[in-house]
Amino acid sequence: MPLAIEVTGLTKRYDTGTALDDIAFSVQPGEIMGFLGPNGAGKTTALRILTGMLAPTSGTVRIDGLDVADKTLEVRRRIGYMPENVALYPELRIQEYLHYRAQLKGVPGVERRRRVQEVLEQCALTDVPRKLIGRLSKGYRQRVALADCLVGKPRILILDEPTVGLDPHQIRQTRELITQLGRTTTILLSTHILPEVEMTCQRVTIINQGRIVAVDTPSQLRQRMQGTTVVRVELKAEPSAVQHALRQLPGVVQVSLRGEQQGYVACELQTVGEADVREALYQLAVAQRWPLRELTQSRVSLEDVFIHLTTHE
Amino acid sequence: MNNLFALTARELKSLWYSPVLYVVGAIFLLLQGLVFWLLILLLIDPRVDPSWTMAQFFFGGSFFYWFAILIIAPLLTMRTFSEEKRTGSIEFLLTAPVTDMQVVLSKFLGAWAAYIVLWAATAAYFLVLRMLTPFDWGPVLTGYLGTWLLGGALIAVGVLASSLTRNQVIAAMLSFVAVLVLFSVGILDVFVKDPEASKLIQYCSFMEHLRAFSKGILDTRPIMFYLTFTGICLFLTQRVIANPRWRS
Numbered sequence: 001m002p003l004a005i006e007v008t009g010l011t012k013r014y015d016t017g018t019a020l021d022d023i024a025f026s027v028q029p030g031e032i033m034g035f036l037g038p039n040g041a042g043k044t045t046a047l048r049i050l051t052g053m054l055a056p057t058s059g060t061v062r063i064d065g066l067d068v069a070d071k072t073l074e075v076r077r078r079i080g081y082m083p084e085n086v087a088l089y090p091e092l093r094i095q096e097y098l099h100y101r102a103q104l105k106g107v108p109g110v111e112r113r114r115r116v117q118e119v120l121e122q123c124a125l126t127d128v129p130r131k132l133i134g135r136l137s138k139g140y141r142q143r144v145a146l147a148d149c150l151v152g153k154p155r156i157l158i159l160d161e162p163t164v165g166l167d168p169h170q171i172r173q174t175r176e177l178i179t180q181l182g183r184t185t186t187i188l189l190s191t192h193i194l195p196e197v198e199m200t201c202q203r204v205t206i207i208n209q210g211r212i213v214a215v216d217t218p219s220q221l222r223q224r225m226q227g228t229t230v231v232r233v234e235l236k237a238e239p240s241a242v243q244h245a246l247r248q249l250p251g252v253v254q255v256s257l258r259g260e261q262q263g264y265v266a267c268e269l270q271t272v273g274e275a276d277v278r279e280a281l282y283q284l285a286v287a288q289r290w291p292l293r294e295l296t297q298s299r300v301s302l303e304d305v306f307i308h309l310t311t312h313e
Numbered sequence: 314m315n316n317l318f319a320l321t322a323r324e325l326k327s328l329w330y331s332p333v334l335y336v337v338g339a340i341f342l343l344l345q346g347l348v349f350w351l352l353i354l355l356l357i358d359p360r361v362d363p364s365w366t367m368a369q370f371f372f373g374g375s376f377f378y379w380f381a382i383l384i385i386a387p388l389l390t391m392r393t394f395s396e397e398k399r400t401g402s403i404e405f406l407l408t409a410p411v412t413d414m415q416v417v418l419s420k421f422l423g424a425w426a427a428y429i430v431l432w433a434a435t436a437a438y439f440l441v442l443r444m445l446t447p448f449d450w451g452p453v454l455t456g457y458l459g460t461w462l463l464g465g466a467l468i469a470v471g472v473l474a475s476s477l478t479r480n481q482v483i484a485a486m487l488s489f490v491a492v493l494v495l496f497s498v499g500i501l502d503v504f505v506k507d508p509e510a511s512k513l514i515q516y517c518s519f520m521e522h523l524r525a526f527s528k529g530i531l532d533t534r535p536i537m538f539y540l541t542f543t544g545i546c547l548f549l550t551q552r553v554i555a556n557p558r559w560r561s
Contacts, residue, residue, distance in 0.1 A: 051408045055557045076410040083408075087401035089323070091330040103319040104409045148405070 002065030004029045004156050004186035005050065010059035012045055012210075019045040021210040023059070032182040034201035034218075035190040038310050042210040043190045044084050047160050050188070051081040063156060077106065080154035084161050084190075086145040090134025094125060094144055097133060098151055105152030119147040124173060138165040146174070150181070157187045163196060175200055194303045208310040221305045231269045231277055232258070234294035235285060239265045245288065249280050264293060316411045317419055324393070324423025334427060337388045341431050344381040349438045351375060356446075367442070368452030371435075372460055372527035373520065382464060383492050389427055390471025391485035393420040394554070398479040413554045417547055421465075421472050428464045432457060452529030459526025462539035463519065467492050469546035476553045495519045 005027040012020040020042045027033045037043050048054040050061055052072045061068040063075045088097060098116045107115050120126050123143040128136075133144060142165055149157060162178070163171045178187060179200050191197060197204050198218050206214040206221075214221060235242050239257060242265050246255045251271040258266040271277045278295055285292040328334045352370050356363055372378065397403040406416060439453055467488075474487035499518030505511045515521050522535035 048404075053404055053408050073410050073412065076408060079408075081408045083401070083404045085401040085404070087405065089327065089402060091327055092323075096326075100319060100323050101405075101409070104316060104411055106315075106410060145405075152410075 001029055003027065003062070004031070004064060005033075005188060006062040006065075007046075007050070008060050010046070010049065010061065011057045012042075012049060012054070013057045018210055020049075020056070023207070023210070023212055025205050025212060025215055027186055027188055029186055030182075030184075031203060032178070032187045032189060032201045034197035034204040035188055035207065036192065036194070036197055036204055036306065037190075037207040038192060041207045041310070043207060044160055046207070047081070047158055047188070047190055048083075050158055051079060052076060053081075077152070078154055079156045079158055080149035080152060082145050082149045082157075082159045082162055084164070086141050088133045088141060088144060088148075090132065092133055093130050094133060094136075094147075095120070095129040097144065098147055101148045102151045107152060115151060115153075119150045122150060122177060123147040139167060139170045142166055143170075143174075146177075155185060157181065157185050158190075159187065160190045161192070162189070163191070163193065171196075194306055206306065206309050213309045214305075229271050229277075230298045231271065231281070232266065232294065232296045232298060233269065233281055234264045234266045234292070236263050236291040236293070237265060237288070242267060242290070245284060246281075249277055249284065251277055264291075266294070317415045317422075320411065320415060320419030321422045321426075324419050325426060328389075328423060328427050331392075333388065333392065337385050338431055341381055341385055342434065344377045345435045345438070348375050348377045349435075351377075352438075356442075363442070363446050364449040364452070367439075367448060368456040368529065369527045371438075371453075372456035373523045374527070379496060379520070382460075382467060383489065383496065385428065385431065386464060386467035386471050386492055387474075387485040387488040389424040390420075390468055390475055390488060391481045392475070393424060393472050394476040394550075395478050395481050395484045399481075407554075414551050417472065417476075417550045417554060420475075421469055421543075421547055421550075424468045424472065425461075425465050428468060429461055432460055432464070449529070452527060455526045455529050455531055458531075459523050459535070462526075462536060462543075463523055466519070466539045466542040466546070467495070469543040469550075470495070473546045473550045473553070476550045 003026045005025075007026065008024050010020055010023040011018070023042075023046065025033075035043055035046070045054065049056045050063070050068065052068050052075060055069070064078055066074050066078075068075050092100070095116060098119065099112060102112045102115055103109075120129055123146050125140070125143055125147060128140065131140075133141065136144065142162065146159075146162060149159070159178070163174050166174060175196060178189065181187065182200070189196075189201060201218065203215065203217050204221060205212060233246075239260065243255050243257065246252060246267060246269060249269075252269050253272055254270040256268050256270075258268050260266070269277060276297075278297060281295060282292070284290075348371060352367065355361060355366060355370060394403070397406060407413070436457075442448065470491050471484075471488040474491060475481075475484040477487065478484050496519055498514060499520050502511055502514045502518070505514060516538070522538055525532045525535050
């Protein structure tokens, strides 16, 4: 079985600079792949090339084993693409619009009505099928776009920030829908919301400034950061004395002050290696007779990995 | 074919739902009413042969005929591509499994169909006249055919202009100027002495070709002229849309 999405040596240059620099990644059939990156990293450009909307400067994209440049129509039939900017025809009604899109995507006439009804249900639009698209709120429009994406029964979904502009309730619904769809469909999900990736994706590709900086599962990525551990401590003492003493502890590479309250100094220590600094910290507090009121070792979140990968490169 | 049908139906729906069509239609019918009134004034003279005069005056014989076409072709086509580019809906359109040519053709056919229907509405004038006086339908029918073909060519120009910009007003101005230039090609004839060059200019004159139609002559040369021109414009539009630089 061919890879659902296979990108090799993809480069996109504009007059003003390079948007994508020699990118390569692949998505297995049936996988939900997160596509993560800060704004302006090149996510949308990459997705537009994947869908044939833009032509790359060099490199190839294969969808289901088909080259996007040669078999554009075949590829478009297989993918459901939801662009970042959801622009639908405001003068049409939801149902009318979905019928039109179903027709374009080759849903046979006899099935069309049923198929539109199905996607209306999937995207929780059954209460407003005859509303004008121009009068819909952002959240509803987003869901119409998602329904549009699904109506042709695509094998691969490419979603560019599908939950932007939704309220928390709708975000949860959309995530559930994506997870549910992921059982039968391959999904490439672009986002900059990290919990979304942790919740829905099996693997993540992190992109920054047009380059791929990491491809891994969310948990593996988190482990990669485990090399450094962050410990938060609050001691009642002189800030300068605390800072000085903490730096002397074995394994500590960085001490940063996080504020002062009621005479207590809050510090964050970054440590390397296997050594647990917490015991040494306790000993220090006892020896110096500094009252200690907080001592926590924080787990590295995917957010830290993300920040680390996209700022230290 | 199925795609082309769906796309064209969508174009027509958008025109039907938008106020532009009604404003354009009202202006158009007002102008044609004026032409009809002038025609009646002309026909009052008993020495005038109605069969001969009517079509020649109605189709291209007055300033208002050209003026009406000059404004409705840009107005009907200005939003076709530029509006989709401005809002971004073109991204939905061009990532659906449709060819660029189908998209271009649907935009053209939608606007052209509206144009044809607007002109067809003026048939009422001839039905009224027919009740009052017998005349030859031939020149009227070829007059309509010529007007539709001429309009098709100008609408293709409008679609091309619209594909070049995200701004409807710029698109309308571009096609307005282009249509004006096409209408005035014949004027160059005055400045040319060489008979061969003069022939060439006459062959390229948009106004000149319509004369044959309004006389009731069904000549293949003007038909091919308008159709070829339409085809070239639509081909160029397809090239523009296929070019990634101009896509969005």
